[in-house]
Amino acid sequence: MKFGQGQKVIITGASTGIGRAIALELAKAGAQLGLIARREELLSAIVNEIQTLGGKAFYRVADISERKETLIGISELINCMGGIDILIANAGVGAPTTIQPFNVETQEKMIKVNLLGVIYCIEAVLQTMLASGKGQIVAISSLAGFKGLPGESGYTASKAGLNTFMEGMRIQLRPKNIFVSTICPGFIKTPMTEVNDEKDMPWLMDAETAASIIIKAIQRKAKVLRFPWQTSLLMRIVGFLPDWLIERVMKKYNENPPMPKTPL
Numbered sequence: 001m002k003f004g005q006g007q008k009v010i011i012t013g014a015s016t017g018i019g020r021a022i023a024l025e026l027a028k029a030g031a032q033l034g035l036i037a038r039r040e041e042l043l044s045a046i047v048n049e050i051q052t053l054g055g056k057a058f059y060r061v062a063d064i065s066e067r068k069e070t071l072i073g074i075s076e077l078i079n080c081m082g083g084i085d086i087l088i089a090n091a092g093v094g095a096p097t098t099i100q101p102f103n104v105e106t107q108e109k110m111i112k113v114n115l116l117g118v119i120y121c122i123e124a125v126l127q128t129m130l131a132s133g134k135g136q137i138v139a140i141s142s143l144a145g146f147k148g149l150p151g152e153s154g155y156t157a158s159k160a161g162l163n164t165f166m167e168g169m170r171i172q173l174r175p176k177n178i179f180v181s182t183i184c185p186g187f188i189k190t191p192m193t194e195v196n197d198e199k200d201m202p203w204l205m206d207a208e209t210a211a212s213i214i215i216k217a218i219q220r221k222a223k224v225l226r227f228p229w230q231t232s233l234l235m236r237i238v239g240f241l242p243d244w245l246i247e248r249v250m251k252k253y254n255e256n257p258p259m260p261k262t263p264l
């Protein structure tokens, strides 16, 4: 039996990029999907695509930085699907941290979506998983969560917070038969990274390849996955570099940081 077949999977941030690619691959494997994002027209198009492939999918529109909306959206999906086996908390946002002006609203948004949003999603599935005595919770974090980087402080902090939150949950939920995985990708070609210069994104990977790697990690219940290995190694090396060198290497990026097309 193919991994995913017959499983009930909720994916946040399924309207584009990595979330969309995971949804389509799992649908092809026979999973039943519950999709969450803010843009209804994109979600509805993916659900149609999945139904055309013979699959089963539902969607709900929710802003995961809003606790009530998230709880309602996910509980409605659990009802539609008759339960949940896997939560993939993938929705996330990214934008540079500037100092003149110091863009606090942007940083608040990253913390709200990338960290609090995942916590709200976990809240929405936890009682059901505890009651059924099984489940899997997966968060899409980032290799950026392992090192504070100039011009990326807000994003790296949101992902570092997510990494340690998931680590604690993993150990706490272990005796409850609920497995927790933290997925830390390097650069993936998605709408989030399309504003960046490809020269600044070594070992850039397409979303479909990333989705396959992530699904394999979910299947083997990986605790933490860092990929691709080249970027993972690079980030470990960066961890040993002196501040002056990192500042110099990222100076050009910080002179003209690539802003998202629409503000967060």
Ligand SMILES: NC(=O)c1ccc[n+]([C@@H]2O[C@H](COP(=O)([O-])OP(=O)(O)OC[C@H]3O[C@@H](n4cnc5c(N)ncnc54)[C@H](OP(=O)(O)O)[C@@H]3O)[C@@H](O)[C@H]2O)c1
Residues within 6 Å of the ligand: 012, 013, 014, 015, 016, 017, 018, 019, 036, 037, 038, 039, 040, 042, 062, 063, 064, 065, 090, 091, 092, 093, 094, 113, 140, 141, 142, 143, 184, 185, 186, 187, 188, 189, 190, 191, 192, 193
């Ligand atoms: N691309 C990379 O290089 C890379 C690397 C490491 C980690 N990641 C992480 O991978 C995840 C997916 O990113 P991506 O690259 O696939 O970017 P993306 O294409 O921009 O996808 C982000 C998804 O999150 C959804 N989203 C954003 N804010 C939301 C909110 N407040 N409520 C609900 N949904 C929201 C978006 O849908 P709507 O706009 O329709 O709501 C979209 O579906 C993120 O957590 C990101 O941090 C990406």
